[in-house]
Amino acid sequence: MSELRLKNRVAIVTGAGQGVGEGIARRLAQAGATVVVAARRAETGEPVVESIRSAGGLAVCIVTDVSVSRSVDECVEQTVQQFGRLDIMVHNAFMGGIPHKLEQAQIDKHWTSMSRTGVWASLFCARAAMPYLISSSARPAGQGGGRLILITSPSGIEGSANIPLYSPAKAAQRAITKSLAREWGQHGVTVNCIGPVAGSPALLRAFGRNPALQSAIEARTPLGRVGDITQDIGSVALFLSSDDSSFVTGQTIICDGGSFLGL
Amino acid sequence: MSVTVLGHGALAELLRSEVQCETPSTVIVVGVDGAVVVESLLDLTDEMIDVIYEQPMQQVIINLQEAHERGSHRIVVVVPTTGMSGGAGLVAQSALAESARVLVKSAARQWGQAGITVNAVAVEPHWFDIDPDVSGPVSIAPRSLVGQVSPVGVVSWLCSQTSGDITGQTIVCDGGLWM
Numbered sequence: 001m002s003e004l005r006l007k008n009r010v011a012i013v014t015g016a017g018q019g020v021g022e023g024i025a026r027r028l029a030q031a032g033a034t035v036v037v038a039a040r041r042a043e044t045g046e047p048v049v050e051s052i053r054s055a056g057g058l059a060v061c062i063v064t065d066v067s068v069s070r071s072v073d074e075c076v077e078q079t080v081q082q083f084g085r086l087d088i089m090v091h092n093a094f095m096g097g098i099p100h101k102l103e104q105a106q107i108d109k110h111w112t113s114m115s116r117t118g119v120w121a122s123l124f125c126a127r128a129a130m131p132y133l134i135s136s137s138a139r140p141a142g143q144g145g146g147r148l149i150l151i152t153s154p155s156g157i158e159g160s161a162n163i164p165l166y167s168p169a170k171a172a173q174r175a176i177t178k179s180l181a182r183e184w185g186q187h188g189v190t191v192n193c194i195g196p197v198a199g200s201p202a203l204l205r206a207f208g209r210n211p212a213l214q215s216a217i218e219a220r221t222p223l224g225r226v227g228d229i230t231q232d233i234g235s236v237a238l239f240l241s242s243d244d245s246s247f248v249t250g251q252t253i254i255c256d257g258g259s260f261l262g263l
Numbered sequence: 264m265s266v267t268v269l270g271h272g273a274l275a276e277l278l279r280s281e282v283q284c285e286t287p288s289t290v291i292v293v294g295v296d297g298a299v300v301v302e303s304l305l306d307l308t309d310e311m312i313d314v315i316y317e318q319p320m321q322q323v324i325i326n327l328q329e330a331h332e333r334g335s336h337r338i339v340v341v342v343p344t345t346g347m348s349g350g351a352g353l354v355a356q357s358a359l360a361e362s363a364r365v366l367v368k369s370a371a372r373q374w375g376q377a378g379i380t381v382n383a384v385a386v387e388p389h390w391f392d393i394d395p396d397v398s399g400p401v402s403i404a405p406r407s408l409v410g411q412v413s414p415v416g417v418v419s420w421l422c423s424q425t426s427g428d429i430t431g432q433t434i435v436c437d438g439g440l441w442m
Contacts, residue, residue, distance in 0.1 A: 069309055102373050103331045107321055115317060119358055123312055127304050159368025159431065168320065171346075171365035172358035178349025179357045182399050183304065250349060 004032030005242045008143070009136075010083045012036040012075060014066050014125065015093025017044025019200030020151060020229050024090055027234025028241060029057030033088065036079050038064040040093070066093045066121035067113075069128075076128040086132035087144055088241045091125040092151040094118055094169075097202065102164040111165045118169035122150050122176050126191075130184075137188035146189035147241050150177055152252060154195050154260040170195075174252055181250030190249040192240050197256035198227035223257035232257075266290060266422055267333070269326045274341065274390040274414070281415040288337035288422035289330035293363045294319035295343055297393030300352040307355065315355040316362075323363045327370055331379070337422045338381045340367050341414065343388045344441040347433075350388070350398030360385075364433055371431030380430040382421050386414045387437040407439025 011028050015021035017039030029035045029052045037052075037059055039045030045061035052059040060082070064075040079086050096114035105111065126148055133146025155163075156170025174193050181191040197203070197217070203226065207214040218224055227233050236255045239245050254260050268279040270292025278290055299315060301307045323340070330338045345353055346360025364383045371381040388395060395401070406412075414436045420426050421434070435441055 102324075102370055103328050105324065105328070107324065111321070111324065115320070119316060119362070120309075120312055123304070123307065123354065127307060130304055156365060159365055159370075159372055161369065161372035164366065164369030164373055165324070167369045168362035168366040171361045172316075175346050175349060175357040175361035176354055178347075179351065179354040180304065180349075182349050182351040183354070 005238070007032035009033045009087040009241070010036070010079065010085050011088035011090060011241065012038050012079055012086065012129070013090040013092060014038040014064060014121070016048055017041065019202065020196055020198050020233050021090070021092035022048050023198065023229025023234040024092060024237040025059065026052060026230045027238050028088070029059055030055070031238050031242070033241070034058040034083055036075070037061045038066070038075050038093070040065055066091065066124065067116040069124045072121065072124040073128045076132070080132060085136060086129055087136040088147045088149070089125050089129035089133065090149045090151070090237060091122050093121065094151070096169070097163050097166050099162045100164070105165055114166060114169040119172040122173050126176070126180055133189045134184070134187040142243060145243055145246060146187070148180065148189065148191045149237055149240050150193050152193045152195045154197065154254055154256055156195065158260065158262055177252065178250045185249060190240070190245065192248060192250070193252040194233065194236050194240070195252055195254040195256065195260070196227055196233045197259055198229045198233045200229060217259065221257040221259040225257060227255060227257060268292065270294065274386070278341070278415065278418055282419045282422060284419060284422040286337050286422060286424050287335050288339070289326070289333070289335040290339045290341065290418055290422065291323060291326045291330070292341045293323055293360060295345070295356050295360050295391040297343070297345070297353060297356055297388060297391040300397050301354070302352050304354065312355055316359050319359055320362050323366065327366070331374065336379055337426070338370070338379065339418050339421045340364065340381070340383045341418065342383060342385055343391045343393055344385045344401060344435060344437055345388050345393055345398060347385060348401040348441055350393065353393065353398050356393070367433070368431045375430055380427060382429060382431070383433040384414055384417055384421065385433055385435045385437065385441070387412060387440060401441045406437070412436065412438035
């Protein structure tokens with residue numbers, strides 16, 4: 001706990017029961033934030049909370065289904081009731097991603113869950129958090145600063161040959177980021193995206209199914225590895241959550257070791 | 264005429280009447296409705312997300328599948344630049360435009376081996392009833408070209424045999440407004 005750049009700030013991280021969300025939750029807690037681990041299942045969220053607490057951080061788990069607007073609203077309401085404020089909303093949770101041929105894709109099977117957890121949930125999280133993020137930015141300098149961070153993917157920029165309908169769900173998050181950056185700039189709230197490639201459970205499972213995938217990704221990555229969920233991805237989220245990024249909004253930071261260089 | 268134009272509104276009508284080529288082609292004008300402005304996100308209801316984003320996006324997926332099934336060699340998806348630039352009061356519309364534009368890249372990656380090209384054309388927002396005074400300027404400079412800018416030429420070319428080496432791309436046809 002050597003650097004407490006987020007001391008007294010309160011953050012919600014969705015999908016924090018594992019993977020990138022877990023890494024972001026850990027990193028924000030290391031920086032002094034009180035972190036709400038918003039997980040669909042307590043079985044995944046509570047161990048992350050315990051781990052953060054045992055490291056000296058502050059965290060609670062609120063079971064949240066991001067695909068249901070009422071559930072997101074309740075998560076935000078409980079957070080504000082318990083901690084009195086909300087400064088940082090990170091929407092990371094996402095479900096779906098079954099490989100498919102586009103011409104054979106079925107809306108219910110291949111699209112709906114990604115749309116609900118990627119696109120709709122981004123809007124749910126933004127809408128529920130909006131009043132509190134604005135209030136945070138109204139605090140004196142150094143004592144607040146509303147931040148909305150959406151976790152997208154390089155596939156949201158370059159498309160995907162294996163999971164074609166994954167890309168539009170992730171692309172929408174970048175557009176939402178830009179539009180809300182325009183809308184909320186007047187309030188001092190920043191809105192940004194992170195596009196990570198990290199050792200999440202989903203990616204590690206994909207490596208297990210297709211070992212050649214790991215070597216292919218590492219070969220095309222200048223830094224020669226996939227990212228660490230806490231130190232590599234979480235640190236970018238920390239920057240975007242902190243006062244250091246107060247003039248950065250509407251942007252996507254691709255955090256993938258240089259694999260995607262197309263921006 | 265081997266061009267099928269899917270979509271509604273003045274732009275779709277213009278393309279339906281003006282675009283001609285010999286290559287089997289489908290042009291999809293995405294159903295972005297810029298007339299519905301939501302000034303505060305707090306006013307964006309779940310029902311509005313469904314109407315403004317979800318249903319038109321599902322239609323894009325279905326239209327692409329139909330284009331593939333009918334044997335189109337050229338597929339062109341037309342969106343406003345608002346997806347790339349963002350637009351105040353148009354968060355769901357911008358999401359729709361960008362989803363459709365990037366789905367083009369996925370389709371291009373999957374269907375390229377079959378000789379099918381899939382590209383996007385991004386046009387001035389006014390074609391989709393988007394008011395730049397509401398959505399915010401997309402550039403600090405005025406449009407480079409003056410007068411009416413029509414996407415007919417670039418859509419016609421992307422539907423033609425001569426554009427066969429181009430796929431997965433977005434051509435911005437807005438007279439140099441968004442750069």
